[in-house]
Amino acid sequence: MIRRFLSYYIPHKKLFAADFSSAVVVAILELAFPLAVQWFVDSLLPTGNWSTIAWVGVALFLIYGLSTFLQYVVHYWGHKLGINIETDMREQLFEHVQKQSFRYFDNTKTGHIMSRFTNDLFDIGELAHHGPEDMFIAVMTFIGAFWIMFTINVKLALVILCIVPLLIGLIIFCNLQMNKAWKQMFRDIADVNARVEDSVSGVRVVQSFTNERFEISRFNKENKKFRKAKILSYKVMAFSLSGIYMMTRFIILIVLVFGAWLSFTGQLSYGELVAFILYVNVLFKPIDKISALMELYPKGMAGFKRLTEMLDTEPEVKNSEDAVAVKTLRGDIQFRNVSFQYENNKPVLDGIDLNLYAGETVAFVGPSGAGKTTICSLIPRFYDVNKGAISIDGMDIREMTKESLRSQIGIVQQDVFLFTGTLKENIAYGMLDASDEEIADAARRAHLESFIHSLPDGYETQIGERGLKLSGGQKQRIAIARMFLKNPPILILDEATSALDTETEMIIHEALTELSKDRTTLVIAHRLATIRNADRVVVVTEDGIAEEGSHDELLNQNGIFANLHRVQFGR
Ligand code: ADP
Ligand code: MG
Numbered sequence: 001m002i003r004r005f006l007s008y009y010i011p012h013k014k015l016f017a018a019d020f021s022s023a024v025v026v027a028i029l030e031l032a033f034p035l036a037v038q039w040f041v042d043s044l045l046p047t048g049n050w051s052t053i054a055w056v057g058v059a060l061f062l063i064y065g066l067s068t069f070l071q072y073v074v075h076y077w078g079h080k081l082g083i084n085i086e087t088d089m090r091e092q093l094f095e096h097v098q099k100q101s102f103r104y105f106d107n108t109k110t111g112h113i114m115s116r117f118t119n120d121l122f123d124i125g126e127l128a129h130h131g132p133e134d135m136f137i138a139v140m141t142f143i144g145a146f147w148i149m150f151t152i153n154v155k156l157a158l159v160i161l162c163i164v165p166l167l168i169g170l171i172i173f174c175n176l177q178m179n180k181a182w183k184q185m186f187r188d189i190a191d192v193n194a195r196v197e198d199s200v201s202g203v204r205v206v207q208s209f210t211n212e213r214f215e216i217s218r219f220n221k222e223n224k225k226f227r228k229a230k231i232l233s234y235k236v237m238a239f240s241l242s243g244i245y246m247m248t249r250f251i252i253l254i255v256l257v258f259g260a261w262l263s264f265t266g267q268l269s270y271g272e273l274v275a276f277i278l279y280v281n282v283l284f285k286p287i288d289k290i291s292a293l294m295e296l297y298p299k300g301m302a303g304f305k306r307l308t309e310m311l312d313t314e315p316e317v318k319n320s321e322d323a324v325a326v327k328t329l330r331g332d333i334q335f336r337n338v339s340f341q342y343e344n345n346k347p348v349l350d351g352i353d354l355n356l357y358a359g360e361t362v363a364f365v366g367p368s369g370a371g372k373t374t375i376c377s378l379i380p381r382f383y384d385v386n387k388g389a390i391s392i393d394g395m396d397i398r399e400m401t402k403e404s405l406r407s408q409i410g411i412v413q414q415d416v417f418l419f420t421g422t423l424k425e426n427i428a429y430g431m432l433d434a435s436d437e438e439i440a441d442a443a444r445r446a447h448l449e450s451f452i453h454s455l456p457d458g459y460e461t462q463i464g465e466r467g468l469k470l471s472g473g474q475k476q477r478i479a480i481a482r483m484f485l486k487n488p489p490i491l492i493l494d495e496a497t498s499a500l501d502t503e504t505e506m507i508i509h510e511a512l513t514e515l516s517k518d519r520t521t522l523v524i525a526h527r528l529a530t531i532r533n534a535d536r537v538v539v540v541t542e543d544g545i546a547e548e549g550s551h552d553e554l555l556n557q558n559g560i561f562a563n564l565h566r567v568q569f570g571r
Helices: 002-007 010-045 049-099 102-107 110-152 154-201 203-208 211-266 271-310 372-379 401-408 423-430 436-445 449-453 473-484 502-516 527-533 553-558 560-569
Strands: 332-342 347-356 361-365 385-391 409-412 490-496 520-524 537-541 544-549
Touching: 002 271, 010 049, 010 110, 010 271, 049 110, 049 271, 102 436, 110 154, 110 203, 110 271, 110 385, 154 203, 154 211, 154 271, 154 436, 211 271, 332 372, 347 423, 347 502, 347 544, 361 527, 372 490, 372 520, 401 409, 409 473, 423 436, 423 473, 436 449, 436 473, 473 502, 502 527, 537 553, 537 560, 544 553, 544 560, 553 560
Parallel strands: 361 520, 361 537, 409 490, 490 520
Antiparallel strands: 332 347, 332 385, 537 544
16 A cells, blocks of 8 residues: 555656755754754854854855755645645546446445545645655654764763653644544534535525524534534643643753753763753654654545545446447447346346337337336446347447447437536537537527527526526437537437426427437437337336337237326327
8 A cells, every 4th residue: 555655656756856855954954953053152152263153154054045945845845746646646536437337426425536536635645745754854853863962961861862752642642632622623514514505405495484593593503512612622722732832841941950960060061051952942843743644644544545445446337358449330229138237136127129220219118117218328338238238230339449339329318417617518518629600500400599599698608506597498408409419320318207398398309300310219208299209119117128119009009008108198
């Protein structure tokens, strides 16, 4: 896991090397500074030589300048490194999610994917920057400082070595308390946010029951809980900061008093005493960093583990090694003994045989849950069959690349998904490089033209969350316009179950009739007009394909279809 994590540094090794070596130099300068002060106090001051002192001052100034520059490099390049790694991972993750098959999205919550993109990647980025660098620098400074202190004076160094664990213990204790308090606080703010979200999106229900008072009191309760948690976390923080402040002053005081005694008895020079006090200050930094890492490391690594788990999920539907990119298909579709299930031991389709001929329109009818949508999802390989085979123009669809296969199939779903953006962009989703003329032509054929011209911004009208809201019929027509641009030989239409008004229904029916001309069209049909105009009707029930034939043939058979027809259309 750690090796895999480190492998993300490889493309940025130059940046890492620059950042890391700068950090090492900064740490060495920091370690050397007390020694310089010691020399200054013990050897330089007694000489009383002003010009030397002035020159030393200039030299120290230059060294400080260098250190300042290097610290800038460490902060800036270090974070740049972290962000670069985070960006690489985000790109990889997005690409990976795009490639996943439908079943993956059936089984994975959107929120789960979103939190990989936000929280986890943020934690990983922080760890990528601070992890290796801070760890190395902290250990180096800690050991270095002690090593120098021992060479200066063993007794005083030993005293410090005995009390520093107290400080470390205190910091760890404070960190644990702090984490606990923060976690509670985050849980409580999540509850508050959930309440806001719930009552805003459910505001119509709230107001129609006149339950505003109830919502307010429920909200206030959560809000007070959050207040309590936040106050507690600040209390813990105040305690930590002042406790650590006291502890560090205490250590300095001990060094001062014990050092003074050592100095009276001639075992320590003034310069050495000053150096010691400075080294104690140097020590505080790595202790602080390591305790921060103790929180960062498990958080970042847990995020990284979840990320790699996601990245390691292979897409279910893949191209076989010798898959062929098909060009223009005619559109003869054949199901041979096809069985399919979404979940184990719950077969949805069992041994389906079905022939669709190029250019014909076939209506699928039957009770909801029978498997009509499922049959249609198998043709573009949104799922792979469990048994049997589907072929188009005599070729098994698993022998085609899924990109080329899908480029030959157009799908208009019940609820049309529109992206945030302009109307034009949404139509052009069917052919990304469509010209304005082609887009206008598609819109005209989808009977969208007069609607678009009635909008002040026309094709540039923003739609979606903060833009124009479209009716179901308008959305459907945008989906149809997309299909005119895509121009596939095979078309799948999942008709909306909810009733459109008669006029809209007629317009859409007209547009669809034109669209399905010269294409093999599968319609999951709910409208009488569609069923009547289809070349063939296939009745799907839970037991498979029950009846097949033209509209009139099936009515005359007086079987399931005739029955459905009577119930649904009353004639
Ligand atoms: P229809 O389109 O005829 O209404 P579907 O093809 O949507 O029927 O559904 C057929 C059966 O498969 C139903 O029992 C449904 O619950 C189940 N089903 C549909 N989609 C999924 C899915 N993504 N995961 C699991 N089960 C599903
Ligand atoms: Mg359906």
